[in-house]
Amino acid sequence: MLIKQLSVFLENKSGRLNEVSNILGQAGINMSAFTVADTSEFGILRLLVADHEKAYKVLRENFFSVSLTDVVCLNCPNEPGALGKALQILSDNEVAIEYLYAYSVGESANVVIKPDNIGKCIKVLQEHQLELVKASDLYKI
């Protein structure tokens, strides 16, 4: 249930995102999710890709600072209140969220969560019969 997310350090200057996507594109790596956390000084690009090991390698070869982070991907219905229900469960069980991003495709939505305690997060969500996306499934999207 663990999903490997790539995180890339970016300075706030134009063209850097473009460069990352070109490098991955040329290496034939597809991105399935993608978000940028930004501050006035710098940004952190977080992405889910089909082949994270290869992506990690090519980005490092191009002198980016890259790390791999374990995240959880929750699949919930694309309807009002669905996300709230999941977050309530995490909150009730004292699982804090460092950050989260989501994307919806048709009937369902995928929510990528970086919790403070990933083991507990998975356990709690599974206990409540919430659907977690497996890494192998996610990359097919």
Added chain:
Amino acid sequence: MIWNEKIECATRGEMRLLQGERLRETVQRIYHNVPSYRKKMQAVGLTPADILSVDDLAKLPFTTKIDLRDNYPFGLFTVPMSEIVRLHASSGTTGKPTVVGYTRKDIQMWAEVVTRSLCMAGVHRNDVVQIAYGYGLFTGGLGLHYGTENLGASVIPISGGNTSKQIQLMEDFGSSVICCTPSYALNIAEVLKEMKVDPATLKLRVGIFGAEPWSEAMRKEIEAKLQIKAIDIYGLSEIVGPGVSCECEHQCGMHINEDHFLPEIIDPETLQPVAPGELGELVFTTITKEGIPLIRYRTRDLTRLIYDKCECGRTLVRMQKCKGRSDDMLIIRGVNVFPSQIETVLLQMSEVEPHYLMIVEREGTLDTLTLMVEVQEQFFSDEVRKLQELRMKITRSIESILGISVNVKLVEPKTIERTAGKAQRVIDKRRL
């Protein structure tokens, strides 16, 4: 007025004789009281008997900041701590500061040379002297303070900062002399303008500026904006602090108080003395100091010596405004900064050699330091909060070691240019 005419106007022969006598005494003292000096002399086969006059000076081994660090804190003191009445410190090349100790007699000698300097600048006992150098471990504030009291002028010991208060006291107390760093003088000029105070309404007449390099262009600017005479004073804490040398009203080089601090100019590469009048590194031997006498101390400041008689009547040798440094030390807002200090801080946060670049700029009248640090894998965290914490941690550590504020910028790996030889650690964009 010449404070000590007998010394300041002595003939070259008289001065050399006095210097020779004092040098002999100093060498005796350090040889018998400081093991590390004795070892260094023995290593080159020297005994005190080999040093008879100033002509023998070049036989003695050099002393550097590294010797001060290796003997930290009090290893080079020639007297027991019971004789030391004051300690001052300045930046060392790494985390440890450079410490100097003064005996009661050293403090008196220091006051004497500062009083001479004030007289050179045209200050007299009726003046009101506002001392806006920092008071504390830094020698600027207390050095000028004791000299001014010794002269009999009135001291305003306001220390640095709080510019609007500085101006208020200038107006209310009628300050006629201001002592601070040249960049702070320009800052005062700027605030005067903002506060709509016409400098012509102030009694300010003379400024005594030092602790950082400044150009003739900057002198003209200060003189025009504050409507004063701007005098350059030189010193370093290792030798005594301010008052090692100072300009007279003719502003044609700084008269060295050479009856206390014996100057030489050497080639920083070959370490050999240069021909008279040539540019090179300034080296001082203190010949009256008791607390921590220094033998052939390499200042790393580049200048030349002028032995012609000055129009003011003084025969004390003059040194030109410093032309730069023979090491990588920077002076930012009067504070000595070594790239190695920054490196030490960064190394404490990671095992790997950090890549960094210091950029010094002058924004308006004040110098700013920006530090670019490459976010290598060992620094990188996926969380914004942790990176911001890292940035704050670097900022705070550097500020606490250097005592000046720094703007830390995290940049991507390989942003900072690599050169084949020594890494470029500093870009100084100030036009001094």
